[in-house]
């Protein structure tokens with residue numbers, strides 16, 4: 001329904017939203033995601049697999065080579081369904097070996113990934129580290145110049161917005177955020193904080209890169225924020241409750 005209704009809406013200025021389905025790196029998930037998004041004018045499949053040592057060894061029980069093979073096969077599989085827009089995430093990238101990230105990202109680009117999303121899944125990095133990770137991925141991943149680099153920052157240490165901005169400063173051109181910062185545990189980077197930081201300081205602070213801007217009409221943010229706050233508690237409250 002979302003794909004058919006929202007995904008077929010063309011704004012007055014010609015903008016059409018991308019409708020994206022998230023899936024683990026397996027055919028069943030990817031088929032289900034494709035079924036959910038395929039009726040949109042701009043469908044996308046976002047597939048992910050963990051790349052940190054701790055996740056590969058204890059959660060996936062796979063070797064790094066097996067993880068690379070699964071990731072590239074599943075990105076190619078998503079493309080083979082007719083989906084021209086495929087996002088790939090190396091889950092727990094913030095705690096992954098950077099050399100391994102370059103290798104897996106190189107392979108998924110070859111397999112057809114169009115966006116590389118870099119998640120700080122457990123909200124562990126500091127802004128300097130996350131910014132440097134984005135810069136290093138851009139510099140050391142062959143083919144990265146032809147895809148969009150994206151950030152996905154969790155807020156466990158209260159740094160999701162700062163990390164997202166550091167990612168943008170270092171070349172991230174898709175920033176994954178949520179209204180009011182809702183999300184797992186302490187939440188994700190907050191849309192309103194990131195949008196307003198870029199709006200207020202993007203030209204000045206990020207001017208060396210030609211200035212940054214978003215296409216978001218900030219006048220609608222407070223209405224959206226109030227609406228979302230009526231249907232759930234805030235991430236920080238959930239986080240405190242979970243720990244008390």
Ligand SMILES: CC(C)C(=O)C(=O)O
Nearest residue numbers: 048089091092119121
């Ligand atoms: C699936 C990915 C993007 C994710 O949510 C995370 O790693 O936090």
